[in-house]
Amino acid sequence: MSTIRFDAIRETFNRKPAEVESKGKRSELFGSNVFNELVMRESLSKEAFKSVMEAIELGSRIDRKLADEIAAAMKNWALSKGATHYTHWFQPLTGSTAEKHDAFFEPVTNAYAVEKFGGDQLVQQEPDASSFPHGGIRNTFEARGYTAWDPTSPAFVYGTTLCIPTVFVSYTGEALDNKVPLLRALQAVDNAATDVAKYFDKNVTKVNATLGWEQEYFLVDKALAGTRPDLVLAGRTLLGHSPAKGQQLDDHYFGSIPDRVLNYMRDLEQECMLLGIPVKTRHNEVAPNQFELAPIFEEANLAVDHNSLLMDVMDKIADKHNFKILFHEKPFAGINGSGKHNNWSLSTNTGVNLLSPGSTPMKNLQFLTFFINTIKAVHDYEELIRASIASATNDHRLGANEAPPAIISVFIGSQLTKVLDELEDVSKGKLSPQEKTDLKLNVVGKIPEILLDNTDRNRTSPFAFTGNKFELRAVGSKSNCAKPMTVLNSIVARQLIDFKKEVDALIAKKELKKDEAIFNVLREYIKASKKIRFEGDGYSEEWEKEAAKRGLSNNKTTPTALKASISDKAVALYESLGVMNPREIHARHEIELEEYVMKVQIEGRVLGDIARNHVIPTAIRYQNTLIENVRGLKEVFGKDFEKHAKEQMDLITAISGHIAEINSMVNKMTDERRSANKIDSAQEKADAYCEKVLPYFEKIRYHCDKLELMVDDELWTLTKYRELLFTR
Numbered sequence: 001m002s003t004i005r006f007d008a009i010r011e012t013f014n015r016k017p018a019e020v021e022s023k024g025k026r027s028e029l030f031g032s033n034v035f036n037e038l039v040m041r042e043s044l045s046k047e048a049f050k051s052v053m054e055a056i057e058l059g060s061r062i063d064r065k066l067a068d069e070i071a072a073a074m075k076n077w078a079l080s081k082g083a084t085h086y087t088h089w090f091q092p093l094t095g096s097t098a099e100k101h102d103a104f105f106e107p108v109t110n111a112y113a114v115e116k117f118g119g120d121q122l123v124q125q126e127p128d129a130s131s132f133p134h135g136g137i138r139n140t141f142e143a144r145g146y147t148a149w150d151p152t153s154p155a156f157v158y159g160t161t162l163c164i165p166t167v168f169v170s171y172t173g174e175a176l177d178n179k180v181p182l183l184r185a186l187q188a189v190d191n192a193a194t195d196v197a198k199y200f201d202k203n204v205t206k207v208n209a210t211l212g213w214e215q216e217y218f219l220v221d222k223a224l225a226g227t228r229p230d231l232v233l234a235g236r237t238l239l240g241h242s243p244a245k246g247q248q249l250d251d252h253y254f255g256s257i258p259d260r261v262l263n264y265m266r267d268l269e270q271e272c273m274l275l276g277i278p279v280k281t282r283h284n285e286v287a288p289n290q291f292e293l294a295p296i297f298e299e300a301n302l303a304v305d306h307n308s309l310l311m312d313v314m315d316k317i318a319d320k321h322n323f324k325i326l327f328h329e330k331p332f333a334g335i336n337g338s339g340k341h342n343n344w345s346l347s348t349n350t351g352v353n354l355l356s357p358g359s360t361p362m363k364n365l366q367f368l369t370f371f372i373n374t375i376k377a378v379h380d381y382e383e384l385i386r387a388s389i390a391s392a393t394n395d396h397r398l399g400a401n402e403a404p405p406a407i408i409s410v411f412i413g414s415q416l417t418k419v420l421d422e423l424e425d426v427s428k429g430k431l432s433p434q435e436k437t438d439l440k441l442n443v444v445g446k447i448p449e450i451l452l453d454n455t456d457r458n459r460t461s462p463f464a465f466t467g468n469k470f471e472l473r474a475v476g477s478k479s480n481c482a483k484p485m486t487v488l489n490s491i492v493a494r495q496l497i498d499f500k501k502e503v504d505a506l507i508a509k510k511e512l513k514k515d516e517a518i519f520n521v522l523r524e525y526i527k528a529s530k531k532i533r534f535e536g537d538g539y540s541e542e543w544e545k546e547a548a549k550r551g552l553s554n555n556k557t558t559p560t561a562l563k564a565s566i567s568d569k570a571v572a573l574y575e576s577l578g579v580m581n582p583r584e585i586h587a588r589h590e591i592e593l594e595e596y597v598m599k600v601q602i603e604g605r606v607l608g609d610i611a612r613n614h615v616i617p618t619a620i621r622y623q624n625t626l627i628e629n630v631r632g633l634k635e636v637f638g639k640d641f642e643k644h645a646k647e648q649m650d651l652i653t654a655i656s657g658h659i660a661e662i663n664s665m666v667n668k669m670t671d672e673r674r675s676a677n678k679i680d681s682a683q684e685k686a687d688a689y690c691e692k693v694l695p696y697f698e699k700i701r702y703h704c705d706k707l708e709l710m711v712d713d714e715l716w717t718l719t720k721y722r723e724l725l726f727t728r
């Protein structure tokens with residue numbers, strides 16, 4: 001009997017929900033481990049407080065002396081929260097977060113020590129960063145990387161460590177992380193959107209991009225997960241036969257949350273409250289053992305930090321509750337995968353959501369302006385959006401018949417489609433008084449009403465308008481939201497800058513009124529961006545054909561999709577906005593290709609190992625039992641034995657067949673991997689892994705899964721799908 005597997009199952013059956021100590025009312029817990037505005041107001045001098053607030057709002061520099069004061073206040077506050085260490089917390093291009101802890105403690109003599117933390121330590125650090133990916137940016141002569149304080153994201157205490165959110169840049173100031181380009185893109189969209197918003201309200205001085213993500217994940221019992229090398233090393237199952245019952249009945253979705261999981265969620269949510277992550281909703285997802293958690297939206301940089309932090313916290317707390325959390329986009333074949341919807345909008349310092357229709361025709365023209373410009377931006381840069389969500393793991397989800405397709409399109413619902421259709425007919429140049437009135441009353445004026453009862457939802461669209469925000473639904477559950485947010489905010493910034501130029505030109509040249517000029521430009525955008533709009537079933541085959549006809553990209557794999565991120569168009573976009581220079585762009589591309597290769601390489605090795613060292617030996621053990629049995633039958637029945645041993649002999653033959661196939665395929669896969677490893681060019685190597693290595697996974701799996709069905713359940717060493725998915 002396979003003892004590890006059955007021990008794990010027994011252990012899982014005997015588990016009780018872990019205790020969760022209630023720490024108090026959520027409203028009181030909220031943000032209590034965050035060095036936020038309130039704490040700063042109380043602990044800083046007026047001058048220091050003002051300088052932090054200006055750094056947050058205007059990006060101004062903080063004077064060195066004041067930095068010392070802020071550091072001292074931060075240290076005292078952190079010590080009062082039980083912190084013993086501090087760390088610069090950053091997001092290297094590995095996609096996760098990194099930290100190196102230093103103690104506050106510093107001996108002065110051997111009899112006397114102090115807790116020390118000054119402006120120098122707060123503002124800048126030089127982590128030993130040589131092992132973080134840099135894509136060639138840090139050559140040996142400039143090998144240093146620096147982390148620098150990002151005051152727009154508040155410091156927090158997690159466990160016993162004061163964490164200071166920072167950017168990570170090279171000696172030459174080039175981005176080595178996900179945050180720097182994001183901050184630059186957010187600055188660009190702030191500038192561009194503020195300029196356009198001023199058409200409608202002179203009081204607008206700042207526009208924040210807002211992000212509300214929805215995090216999907218799976219929970220598997222820790223003991224069960226521990227029996228699967230693929231889950232441990234690759235975060236997904238590389239083989240396993242589908243259970244008799246999957247998600248066909250849809251009985252998990254919005255069903256009651258199991259107790260063990262509920263306690264996990266309560267524990268997690270309490271920690272989120274302390275850290276100031278405003279989590280709000282939780283529920284079961286479509287697949288068994290799949291769940292979702294979503295916060296209230298925040299300013300995009302903060303929201304990205306919070307999501308990165310959350311994933312780390314989720315992982316740690318899961319362990320406490322004897323779960324392993326799976327963020328992989330497709331942990332189980334044949335079962336829904338996980339995504340991370342990115343809800344996005346723009347919000348002014350005057351408190352207006354620019355993608356929310358208002359109460360007057362002018363407010364609605366403002367809405368339409370931002371709405372149509374966003375659609376136009378997505379139309380012009382759809383391939384770049386696709387590139388921003390590309391990863392080896394998300395490839396298993398996009399276009400796999402359940403998640404948004406690899407084709408980017410925009411869904412807006414039938415009501416807004418009608419509005420855009422009508423706007424398309426606006427006259428060129430000056431508008432007649434009659435037309436103006438008609439637009440005001442019947443087209444623009446009606447928008448809030450129609451949106452109110454707009455329950456139009458299209459779950460198959462990768463980029464859907466949902467009443468007062470767009471929802472980018474194709475983001476992978478594992479990815480750092482900084483990437484898609486950098487692209488989305490950059491392309492909208494670019495678009496709004498161009499829009500303003502065109503409108504201003506029309507006002508100057510043709511002496512059109514402002515609203516006439518806006519209508520004129522929007523009309524052309526509606527026409528020009530039509531092909532990106534799609535209201536039908538995004539998962540259907542017809543859409544794939546239709547999209548091809550329309551000339552939309554359909555980049556199904558990461559190595560192909562990533563090409564768009566170094567296109568001339570992308571380089572021009574990022575350079576014109578100051579988001580990234582060509583060196584940064586190419587470095588990132590290289591890193592992403594390398595990451596792709598590494599992921600597939602690891603999976604290939606793990607699969608080879610499981611197939612050879614778990615599946616085949618188990619199959620042989622069972623086959624030997626069968627052979628013994630046949631031998632016995634022969635002894636008992638003599639030459640008549642075949643009548644009684646037919647099934648067994650067929651099984652013996654079938655098992656041999658599958659073993660032979662697995663062996664030969666693992667050999668071929670290994671050969672392909674070896675030759676791919678010899679390729680120098682990152683692109684060609686990734687292509688080789690994608691086209692030559694990866695296809696063997698399915699073939700090997702097929703034979704392994706067949707063996708799983710044949711072999712005596714008691715002998716099978718790998719925990720089965722039904723056990724992973726239905727034991728909790």
Ligand code: ADP
Nearest residue numbers: 210211212213294295296297343344345353469
């Ligand atoms: P749904 O029907 O899709 O669940 P919700 O209104 O519950 O819609 O919102 C889903 C997510 O969208 C939440 O994370 C929420 O915070 C976020 N969201 C709502 N409004 C905005 C906005 N203006 N900007 C960014 N995200 C938003």
Ligand code: MG
Nearest residue numbers: 214341343471
């Ligand atoms: Mg949603």
